[in-house]
Amino acid sequence: MQPLKSLNEICSQPDSLRNDVWEAQLFESCRTSKLMIVDPQPRMGPDHWPYIFAQTGMGSTEPALKVIEWLATQGVGLVLNTHKPAPDYIFSYGMIWNFVQNGEFLTRSESEFSGKIEIEAGAKVQAGSPSEAYLPNYVRRILRSFFTDQEVSNPKVLVMSQDLINYDLCLSLESLGDPPESEHDGIARALSWFLPTHYSLLLISEKGLPPFYSL
Template identity: 50%
Template sequence: MFNLTQQPFVARDKEWESAFFQALYEGRLSIEDGTTQVGPDGWPYLFAQTIVGAKEPVRKIIDWLSEKGIGLVVNAHKQAPDYVFTYGMVWNCKERGEFISEAPEIKSGKVVFEKGKHVVAGPPSQEYLPGYVRKVLKQFFADQGIKDMKTVVVSTDSKHYDLIFSLESLGEPPQSEHRGIAEAIAWFLPSHYSIVIASEKGLPPFTHL
């Protein structure tokens, strides 16, 4: 892992990323500071280094971060960190053994559910959204003044799934704010999850997060 971090950024392709992820998952890190630090993006992170003799098993770190709702920055002391892991990447690794999971192409823009089209819908399962992640999300929404977020998972083909957050629960913000809200929520979820903000009207029943 240490050797991988010595490669120049211009030489870091998908193959490098895959090798780095695997080495990191099986390796150890040195914690820079026992306290959580706020990154430039405004989210909480634990800073760690890849040094010879590092003692903390990464899997143990991943377990701890997953319960706390914290991301991970590897070698933040450098001019540019070697990697920044969102909380969604962290708990995806805990649950699936990989930081990034392959998934069908994620739709962008406005999602439209055609009238009369067959839809499979229901509350997110514990496998899809574990209890500890729900707890972290609830705290995030509570910090924004949202005490009762409702969600539903919807699919029109049983292959592509949208995790829909209730527009009403969010206080019905204007359309211009939806993208920013979705991007904030995305930090907490794996990169292959499709996030949608929509009204509960005309959709299958939403359930409490």
């Protein structure tokens, strides 16, 4: 077995070698490598979300694992090597807490998400409040803070599944103030930054569905 490369070694590889294997090596190295924090205060990225900027070279003294665990409680993402013309990697907040909870930044999903939910007549649907494993309390706190900033006082959610394998996180349109349909995609894209990449998020009316729960 080849020794695990450091984050700095991995981030020094040319773009031509940066494929899925490279990404997997980078993820694995986050467990053992160290970082240098450029600024302890989060900075806004070009996507307007907060990130901690970190470097992987000389002077790296902070264990990446501890940094990631801290970021999960703060609702902040991570960017590696912003001093380069293009950062080596950008971790959204959803990727951060998915790693803390499940041990992986990206969870592969075999299901295709269409953005809509179709329930056949007579089909059995399991529905309820998000579990701690699915949406931890510290993540719910971060989401509530985001909604408060958007002047949404009581966002409501429901987790639904037709096969107990694939789950949809449903967000009540009524609790959001019934925004026009033209805004739905933008809202969903914004919220996706807070969630693991494999999560299916739906903005949906409560009508005809089981009771929703306060986030």
